Amino acid sequence: MSYRLGIDLGGTTAKIALVDEKGRVVKSATVPSHGFPVPQVLARQCAETCHRLLDGKKIKRVGVGVAGDIDFDRGVVRVSPNLGWKNVPLKKMLQASFRCDVIVDNDANAAAWGLYKTQVPKSVKNMIAVTLGTGVGGGLVLNGELYRGGTGSAGEVGHMTMDENGRLCNCGNRGCLETYAGAIHLVRRVKEDLAQGQRSSLQKIYKTAPETITPLLLSQEARKGDSYARKVWADVGHVLGLALGNLVYVFNPEFIILTGGIAQAKGLILTPLLKTLRKRTFKTPIRHVNVHVADEAPNMGVIGASLL
Amino acid sequence: MSYRLGIDLGGTTAKIALVDEKGRVVKSATVPSHGFPVPQVLARQCAETCHRLLDGKKIKRVGVGVAGDIDFDRGVVRVSPNLGWKNVPLKKMLQASFRCDVIVDNDANAAAWGLYKTQVPKSVKNMIAVTLGTGVGGGLVLNGELYRGGTGSAGEVGHMTMDENGRLCNCGNRGCLETYAGAIHLVRRVKEDLAQGQRSSLQKIYKTAPETITPLLLSQEARKGDSYARKVWADVGHVLGLALGNLVYVFNPEFIILTGGIAQAKGLILTPLLKTLRKRTFKTPIRHVNVHVADEAPNMGVIGASLL
Numbered sequence: 001m002s003y004r005l006g007i008d009l010g011g012t013t014a015k016i017a018l019v020d021e022k023g024r025v026v027k028s029a030t031v032p033s034h035g036f037p038v039p040q041v042l043a044r045q046c047a048e049t050c051h052r053l054l055d056g057k058k059i060k061r062v063g064v065g066v067a068g069d070i071d072f073d074r075g076v077v078r079v080s081p082n083l084g085w086k087n088v089p090l091k092k093m094l095q096a097s098f099r100c101d102v103i104v105d106n107d108a109n110a111a112a113w114g115l116y117k118t119q120v121p122k123s124v125k126n127m128i129a130v131t132l133g134t135g136v137g138g139g140l141v142l143n144g145e146l147y148r149g150g151t152g153s154a155g156e157v158g159h160m161t162m163d164e165n166g167r168l169c170n171c172g173n174r175g176c177l178e179t180y181a182g183a184i185h186l187v188r189r190v191k192e193d194l195a196q197g198q199r200s201s202l203q204k205i206y207k208t209a210p211e212t213i214t215p216l217l218l219s220q221e222a223r224k225g226d227s228y229a230r231k232v233w234a235d236v237g238h239v240l241g242l243a244l245g246n247l248v249y250v251f252n253p254e255f256i257i258l259t260g261g262i263a264q265a266k267g268l269i270l271t272p273l274l275k276t277l278r279k280r281t282f283k284t285p286i287r288h289v290n291v292h293v294a295d296e297a298p299n300m301g302v303i304g305a306s307l308l
Numbered sequence: 309m310s311y312r313l314g315i316d317l318g319g320t321t322a323k324i325a326l327v328d329e330k331g332r333v334v335k336s337a338t339v340p341s342h343g344f345p346v347p348q349v350l351a352r353q354c355a356e357t358c359h360r361l362l363d364g365k366k367i368k369r370v371g372v373g374v375a376g377d378i379d380f381d382r383g384v385v386r387v388s389p390n391l392g393w394k395n396v397p398l399k400k401m402l403q404a405s406f407r408c409d410v411i412v413d414n415d416a417n418a419a420a421w422g423l424y425k426t427q428v429p430k431s432v433k434n435m436i437a438v439t440l441g442t443g444v445g446g447g448l449v450l451n452g453e454l455y456r457g458g459t460g461s462a463g464e465v466g467h468m469t470m471d472e473n474g475r476l477c478n479c480g481n482r483g484c485l486e487t488y489a490g491a492i493h494l495v496r497r498v499k500e501d502l503a504q505g506q507r508s509s510l511q512k513i514y515k516t517a518p519e520t521i522t523p524l525l526l527s528q529e530a531r532k533g534d535s536y537a538r539k540v541w542a543d544v545g546h547v548l549g550l551a552l553g554n555l556v557y558v559f560n561p562e563f564i565i566l567t568g569g570i571a572q573a574k575g576l577i578l579t580p581l582l583k584t585l586r587k588r589t590f591k592t593p594i595r596h597v598n599v600h601v602a603d604e605a606p607n608m609g610v611i612g613a614s615l616l
Contacts, residue, residue, distance in 0.1 A: 125458070126457055126458050138558075140558070142450060142451075143450075143453075143455070145451075147450065148560070149434055149559055149560025149561065150560050150562040150593070150596050150597070151560055151592050151593055151596045152560070153560040153590060153592050154560040156557040156558065156590065157557065159557050159588075159589075160554040160557055161550050161554060161588060173587070173588055245469060246468040246554065247558065249464040249465065250446075250462060250464065250465055250468065250555065250558075250559075251448070251462050251559075252456070252458050252461040252462040253457065253458055279481070280469060280481055282377070282461065282464065284377050284386060284459050284461050285457070285458070285461040288458050289458070
């Protein structure tokens with residue numbers, strides 16, 4: 001049995017896992033990473049935890065996925081707002097603690113690669129992964145390889161402009177895909193509508209406990225038949241259909257995989273998404289693309305990192 | 309000296325050229341292809357012309373660029389509206405006439421490849437070519453190779469949705485990039501504005517000879533200072549900036565090259581385009597992308613085909 005080691009480094013914790021050759025987590029641990037940790041200290045803590053998990057086992061490679069702008073070739077974290085890091089040579093720092101190669105990549109790339117290797121048919125060579133979480137991210141696999149672009153910044157589907165006069169995004173622009181399909185904006189929109197008296201079964205909940213309004217609740221109410229909640233999901237699906245339609249035109253993938261909390265609305269999003277996608281795209285590429293909601297896999301970031 | 313042979317097969321003529329190793333046309337000829345030619349007949353005529361140009365010279369490969377939906381792997385023209393062809397096994401037909409390999413690809417891909425090989429710095433690995441002609445097309449070079457996608461349909465940037473309620477496109481959808489940046493739609497928009505009494509130096513020309521209103525005239529009037537004409541180009545540049553911004557987010561290319569008649573408006577488009585692009589995209593990818601108007605090269609289709 002051969003093993004791989006993955007580190008998924010976010011702004012709250014670093015997940016570390018020993019992964020077997022079938023992509024299953026054998027052992028895992030976490031290291032806290034909140035409060036803008038000193039890079040050298042966090043790197044040492046991660047390395048120590050890795051060696052504890054390894055327990056003498058030999059590995060060929062350590063893969064690290066980091067939330068931020070990564071220089072893949074040099075293994076440098078250019079900027080990570082969540083970690084408060086700038087120009088951190090993470091690869092070099094970790095390399096000193098291991099007798100094997102260390103690969104540092106963006107966390108969305110790592111997750112996309114994990115999905116590609118564990119949830120997508122082997123015949124697929126070109127895939128878009130879209131993460132619909134708090135924000136919206138993505139990763140591309142082209143010709144069977146993770147595509148990183150000129151500076152390792154590829155795959156940022158969440159900031160494609162859908163309407164330049166739309167809602168203000170955290171990035172400073174307006175109308176990014178994330179402002180339609182990211183959880184924060186979705187919940188904000190729903191609360192605004194409810195505050196303006198929108199008729200919905202959510203109205204009662206909004207008046208008593210507005211903080212309990214989440215995407216999960218919104219999908220529950222939609223499934224119970226609330227037409228407003230259904231409309232909200234239909235809007236998300238429609239805008240995703242337009243965005244993915246553009247990507248189908250440009251890079252003609254065989255597979256699109258949606259993941260993250262928002263994607264768990266499944267059919268509520270997928271039905272309108274496919275309707276828009278079929279309406280907008282050409283026949284040949286649309287006939288050959290499969291749009292799929294990923295199986296829930298909370299460890300995909302660390303599994304993907306281990307498979308880098 | 310080694311030679312290559314290219315065929316650029318459009319709905320009016322097939323351009324055929326013998327190209328040297330530096331990508332220069334040595335000899336060329338055309339074969340008429342209008343009026344929906346019988347595939348076998350046109351293939352034979354092209355092959356005969358090729359042999360006449362070759363005059364006994366040996367070549368390793370014949371490259372063919374065809375306007376239409378091409379199955380690159382099998383060398384089949386799935387659909388070419390301009391030629392009136394459906395499921396034509398062009399590679400097989402031509403292969404019989406040559407003792408070398410025949411490559412059949414989409415004409416936009418061929419042109420993009422030609423630009424990449426002749427007008428782009430060698431260090432560039434990821435490039436988007438956008439052809440702003442009668443319509444709007446494109447081609448992608450990723451990791452130093454022409455990227456064709458799952459069914460050879462990649463690179464159709466002209467049909468990205470910019471506004472789903474926009475102008476009706478020839479493809480049947482509304483608000484495609486082509487309806488903002490393609491010559492037919494651009495001229496139509498200008499004439500509509502002038503018919504509605506838009507103040508402009510073009511008004512006099514519109515009243516006496518409306519058929520002389522072309523993108524070239526529009527750029528001449530803009531350069532003379534007509535504020536309406538300047539505004540039209542600014543709009544084209546702005547929408548292109550939004551579309552290319554989305555592609556920078558997703559593909560993170562080092563180079564974007566604009567070609568075709570509309571691109572010859574140069575600064576009139578490029579200045580507003582870059583302004584929008586810089587406003588919309590993240591710092592790292594935008595710092596590393598060069599946006600460039602291609603040198604005029606009327607034979608790029610056939611040169612690119614020869615280099616496939």
